[in-house]
Amino acid sequence: MLSERRLEVLRAIVQDYVGTEEPVGSKALTERHKLGVSPATVRNDMAVLEEEGYIAQPHTSAGRIPTDKGYRLFVDRLAGVKPLSTPERRAIHNFLDGAVDLDDVVGRTVRLLAQLTRQVAVVQYPSLTRSTVRHVELLSLAPARLMLVLITDTGRVEQRVVDCPAPFGETSLADLRARLNSRVVGRRFADVPQLVQDLPESFEEAEDRATVTTVLATLLETLVEEHEERLMIGGTANLARFGHDFPLMIRPVLEALEEQVVLLKLLGEAKESGMTVRIGHENAHEGLSSTSVVSVGYGSGGEAVAKLGVVGPTRMDYPGTMGAVRAVARYVGQILAES
């Protein structure tokens, strides 16, 4: 168990390193922080901290930098979440209030997060499976070609074209549309498959039954599986900012960010409630082993419908970043609830 002062030393090291981006030595520490002890004492504490694996020195005659384990301790026990300043809050409001549709909300959120944290922002679209259906529309594009449009309570709109095995009359179409809507409106999207599974049987014409089956199968499958998760990222230019000591590190990060699968997994690993901070090697993807990911769920009600977060260097301002992420998530939730 580390003494109170040693924790204080660790906190000071983290803060200074985050600020200066340079290894911090015992003398500099005592000058910048009121620890009430001499550099020599700090050195002893540092030796202990290093032995325990919380800090390390890049070279023998250099200062110390925090390790992943050190950051972990810092985040868990030494740092709070820094609330945003009033101007910052106002900026969030102003910026998000102008959004006209879901794409716009997500887009603005990404830009906002990237700007506030000066890091890379990732925002997931509200998940379909956790949303409820607001409306289902069926359009006939051609005699044997339909388009299904699906609108969720979070404002998300998905559409898909389906080629039917046989022409499908306007009457049958209106019929199907009505029956579909009466069954699924207001229900959670995840429940839709079983809610509609008996629909084909209720049609008399064999041809219609076939069509309805095909349509439902294709659509549900496509919608649920392929377009389940979408996301938007932004602020990649910020990578260049902190990449100046790691010009070679930027490459794998950019590659990871291009793979939506990786990002979705990243967000998926986050806790369902509360904020999640994954530091350095705690991230499964090795391209991200020198980055930290701060993520949190957001939603229109009490329940999270999706997640958002930022990706930055392990050497980041955790309290500030966490504050920004949390604040943005809350406001986005409000916006969604209002729309």
Next chain:
Amino acid sequence: MLSERRLEVLRAIVQDYVGTEEPVGSKALTERHKLGVSPATVRNDMAVLEEEGYIAQPHTSAGRIPTDKGYRLFVDRLAGVKPLSTPERRAIHNFLDGAVDLDDVVGRTVRLLAQLTRQVAVVQYPSLTRSTVRHVELLSLAPARLMLVLITDTGRVEQRVVDCPAPFGETSLADLRARLNSRVVGRRFADVPQLVQDLPESFEEAEDRATVTTVLATLLETLVEEHEERLMIGGTANLARFGHDFPLMIRPVLEALEEQVVLLKLLGEAKESGMTVRIGHENAHEGLSSTSVVSVGYGSGGEAVAKLGVVGPTRMDYPGTMGAVRAVARYVGQILAES
């Protein structure tokens, strides 16, 4: 006027420099190319080329590298467009054929282009103003809240929610829907505003007229102005590849790429027909002054409905890049025409 041989020397310099990424000297040139003359002669030619501004030397005792002007001459007069190999063509086919909707087409195109050229790819969504209307749908979300869904012949789907000044009955809605469709289906989107401007007058109820007016005004304005142009980019990780000599150059490029406005302007500056190559400082945006942009229009018919292109270092393989860009644009056009 430069002699044939001097042009040949320039071509050799460009090719070698693109290949090796290092300044090329007279001796190396004669060794790698069958110019039929001695290094001394090449030196004389180089001196002339340098005087004319086509090449430059980074340091006194270094080889030469092409200037923007040199690349320009190379592209205009010395290089053809390299056709793709058969496997590459097949790859394009395979990759694009699996697309399920427009988002998917655009997304796949971006990835494909980025992979083929190993550079940053930019693909614009088919422009609304140049597309024709396939279908217009009006949905009632709430008594005084409508959603308009607009589907173009290129598969693009736009939707917007509108709050009406007064409740709008189902009958009136169906009426409006029918009239809207009869007027605009098959017409170019740009013509829609004037095609519908007299619609409100044909409604009897004053309330309905007000609603119709509001709806049309809001929708058309929003659709035309705000969502006119969308685009997708990909392959930013490729920046890290060629950024190793310019680690400081990657920053402004990333920033430029984040600004959709900049990119749209970039593509907008391209010629309406044929391929456009903008080299280095020819690009208006200064962050892109050491990159080249190769762009071309694509479309389902003879006419271009949007543009796509790649952004890479001025030191790029122009023939190959141009070949890839052109080929991809053609296939995307085909895909769009089929859907």
Next chain:
DNA sequence: TTTTGGCACTCGCCCTGTCCGAGTGCCAGC
């Protein structure tokens, strides 16, 4: 007039050696 081989020269790069100082670990004393 153009091309060529020769030659002296320039200059950036790399390697080496040196110096400097921040930072450390240890220890004796308080």
Next chain:
DNA sequence: GCTGGCACTCGGACAGGGCGAGTGCCAAAA
């Protein structure tokens, strides 16, 4: 357990020297 002192280490900055690629110029050859 804290402090001041001290010897030590080692990375970074700087300077000098050798190397070699590449140039420009020139006189001779084609």
